[in-house]
Amino acid sequence: AQSVTQLDSQVPVFEEAPVELRCNYSSSVSVYLFWYVQYPNQGLQLLLKYLSGSTLVKGINGFEAEFNKSQTSFHLRKPSVHISDTAEYFCAVSPHYGGATNKLIFGTGTLLAVQP
Amino acid sequence: DAGVTQSPTHLIKTRGQQVTLRCSPKSGHDTVSWYQQALGQGPQFIFQYYEEEERQRGNFPDRFSGHQFPNYSSELNVNALLLGDSALYLCASTRPPDTQYFGPGTRLTVL
Numbered sequence: 001a002q003s004v005t006q007l008d009s010q011v012p013v014f015e016e017a018p019v020e021l022r023c024n025y026s027s028s029v030s031v032y033l034f035w036y037v038q039y040p041n042q043g044l045q046l047l048l049k050y051l052s053g054s055t056l057v058k059g060i061n062g063f064e065a066e067f068n069k070s071q072t073s074f075h076l077r078k079p080s081v082h083i084s085d086t087a088e089y090f091c092a093v094s095p096h097y098g099g100a101t102n103k104l105i106f107g108t109g110t111l112l113a114v115q116p
Numbered sequence: 117d118a119g120v121t122q123s124p125t126h127l128i129k130t131r132g133q134q135v136t137l138r139c140s141p142k143s144g145h146d147t148v149s150w151y152q153q154a155l156g157q158g159p160q161f162i163f164q165y166y167e168e169e170e171r172q173r174g175n176f177p178d179r180f181s182g183h184q185f186p187n188y189s190s191e192l193n194v195n196a197l198l199l200g201d202s203a204l205y206l207c208a209s210t211r212p213p214d215t216q217y218f219g220p221g222t223r224l225t226v227l
Contacts, residue, residue: 004158034215036218042220042221043120043206043218043219043220043221044159044206044208044218045218046215046216046217049215090158090159092158102172103149103161103164103172103174104149104151104159104161104208104216105161106158106159106160107158108156108157108158109156109157109158
């Protein structure tokens, strides 16, 4: 079985400051890793994904994440946030078997609140 | 190119009723997954359909059932609604090796 832990339920940050959203996972099998963003009253939008290869992954809107297998982490970072980045961010894993279209297991989300 | 669409946007039902939610996948996608997102929680996987058959299922009771049509669109049916079924229901579509794209969701309120 797989599980995802997002320890920070809310992260307040000032505009133009850097931010890191933490994600740790547990799995008995190899997994693919994802970050999704959800704006108010909307569905989920894929920010970035790690399937294989380089452990540093770049996504949309200036976000990046680093896969650390030994620490089973996949933290999301952005060097300078904007007001428009205010949203709920979800980390998710998907077991390798069945391919990248397998079911997604989500964390409980982190609300990024960017203040002027 | 239209993305994943869902209908209706909002729905209000009473306990014990039945509901049907609909999803049209992104063009070219043949696999549809359904997720339930309770308020303040992450989405929970309900089931996935491929070639008109349920391929995977999460930990949801048999009151939750689905269907996939030849045009790859899908329905989620929930019988005997409970207050705890109130949630945002998300549909996601994909076609290997692509990843999952989500629709805007259907907000179900059970009174």
